[in-house]
Amino acid sequence: MAYAGSDRAGVPVSIKILIAGGFGVGKTTLVGSVTEIRPLRTEEPLTAPGTRVDALHGVERKTTTTVALDFGRITIRDNLVVYLFGTPGQERFWFMWDELSRGALGAVVLADTRRLADSFPSVDYFEKHHVPFVVAVNCFDGARRYDPKAVQSALDLESHVPVVLCDARKTSSGKDVLIALVEHAIATIKRNSEPSAEVLAP
């Protein structure tokens, strides 16, 4: 498919979706339920920005932090590809989020109702950076089921942020979560491009 006035003919359109959430909440499982996972290593220097790294001093102590991301690719059709990046949810990995979230279509915040607080940093981050997101509650065996409305209020989410229940192990469930996100992102883009609609709404 060629686009008028572009030199992108034959270059795939790539779309980025982030899968975030606390440690052990099932991010890897969710990515793996919809596509094959490949590890993607990132190694970030721990030196302060702008500091020149002396070759000898640079290797004397551990100067990088190694983080493996869960990376998945879904080919929608020729030249249309969705990339999934499962990212560690802890704040100390935010250096990576800044890079990954730029231009992202949206994010899935995977939550476990037994440890709901673990998803606060992710929710805060995406709210602050205006990245459309949905909260997917991974229904672990034995965990008490919660009403999505209760989760929405416990996380103090804005009313338009979808909360969906899922079983991250199941393909059907994983794809429903992604569909909910893409539909939410479409609605968000639409809302942002028609600011008057919101103002005029009763």
Place this chain on the structure above:
Amino acid sequence: MAPPEDRWLDQDAGPVVRPYALIGGRTRPAGETLDVIAMIIAVRGVSPDPVGLEPEHRAVLRLSALPISVADLAADLDLPLGVVQILLGDLRERSLITVHNPIPPARLPDPKILKEVVDGLRRL
């Protein structure tokens, strides 16, 4: 002070040292950092000046004969993302690759593309 064995025996020391040695200890690419889903295409018909090109640069050129994302390159080469971004910066400086930055979702030329994504996900 940390015991001497802490210096080198960390499980990450091995994989870190080699990639960062090949890019001369640099931690930031020449020019702007490439997006992980930017598409890379090797420029055809150019015989790359071998001076200063490491085997890893050549591997990148081989893999990008057809469009490939930065993240796919890193995964295929089993190199850290930051290293691949630096290699790509070098190749871009020498005009050996073309970089296609991703289009922000709100500025996709055809809004139907996102609907196609929904339909595609339904078919999974």
